[in-house]
Amino acid sequence: MIDDLQLTTALETTARQAERCGFFFDFDGTLSPLQDNPATVKPAEGAITAISQLAALVGTIAVISGRPAGFLHQQTGELPISRFGLYGMEWIDEQGEIQTDPEVEPFLPVFVEIERRARAELDPSVLVEFKRLSVGLHFRTAPQQEGGITEWAQKIAAEYGVRALPGRMVIELAPPVHRDKGAVVRAIAKDLSCVWYFGDDLGDVPAMLALRERAEQDPGFTSVNVAVANTETVEEVVAAADIVVASPHDVVALLERVVAALRPTTA
Template identity: 30%
Template sequence: MEFSSADGAEQYAAVVRAGRRLLVALDFDGTLSPIVDDPAVAHIHPDAGEVLDRLAAEVRSIAVVTGRPARQVLALGGLDEVGDAIAEHGRELVVLGQYGNERWTSAHRRVVSPKPPPAISGLILALPHLLRRAGAPEAWIEEKGLAVAVHTRRLADPAAAFERLLPVLTEAARERGLSVEPGRLVVEIRASGMDKGRALHALVSEFEAGAVVFVGDDLGDVPAFEAVLELRATGLPTLLVCSGSDEESALRALADVEVAGPDGVMAFLAELAEDVRIRHA
């Protein structure tokens, strides 16, 4: 394992020592699953079920914190079955969808979600005009209930289209009191009041975690990274892992460890599980 921060090795050793008080939280897209042109087929890494099961036997809790709707992640990730396996270790898998607005656990097996804000419906009606204004009328609109995402990955020049769209959609969102989450060739707009950082703080409190590892890959994970650094400042052992790519580098400067996409995430989690097992055998 290669550490990308000056004290990465020390941070890693501290979370390993925390062992069964450790909370491991992960993004989904680009972290547990590869980034693909069609998000509807972004299935979880084939090794994820086995690796998460092994990890669950050694740590306090595992959570998936994603911008996707929780039901979508459950289906793409086969997380119902993963939750069954984790339950055999006396642990609970938590899935927080829509940046923490939705919640599912392997203990309760139902998604708890607030009602969509009316402003989202209004924005969706305005999107065709906004996309034409930004010169990207063929950008793909993904309605998520509590949010809407505009993808440019399928366009001829996706990066240029993204740069044109971002200021237009940001202005439209702010006029409606909504939040904007830029990602990897996607602009997501959602209700204000919740982000991955707040969601992570709540998980740490709920599970009385004695240490935290967070793994993410893009701009939507910045609030979670910042939350981890806040927890670190209080003395809590923490580790930040960036699932790196050529498309996004926002997390690299904050991370303690950088790995090569979902393959690297699986290798990291397997190594973490084994090191905790040996340390606490």
């Protein structure tokens, strides 16, 4: 639900300093509707157009996701935006090349082996998603497999020295290095005076809280957190939000309102 008064205030504040404002987005469940198979996910209708229009009006735009950076590049085409994958362990540089955090690079062959074992050892109903620096074990279409997947993931984590991280109908095997969206947001927002963040999952909470903390400490900084509340959204996401919308399609509608508010008026 959008509070029109709160939105109007946010739009007016953003319009006064648009060139120093950033708009940061999660991908799955935020810019794209959730799907049973993560390989079939696509941006919501109108999302790419809205972001393209917004990019011409504000200082910077970034997509920050648990997905690989290469996947984000494929999904967002030639948009003039930044792309941070795997919670900041990967990013696309100015030449369009994928860069990897040196601290996690040694784990690249480890996850090739973990993917091979997952496909060989787990029930075929489990969707195995290889992300270069992690492996996702999805059980959205086979919830009865959760217990077995959890046990297998914990065994593999201990064997290879990686982490087994529970998520939304998924367990992800990831490097033993803490990275979250909050750290990415702090880094890319440091020279901005206004940031909007859009997210729908527990992994987005650190980013929202980082922006809220910055706004509390800096009277000249404005943060606007937007939660996309689907049937799987946890309470912490809504609690960290200033504005709540119901779906990625509503995100597009909100962005269209932002673009309309920021466009120069002609006499």
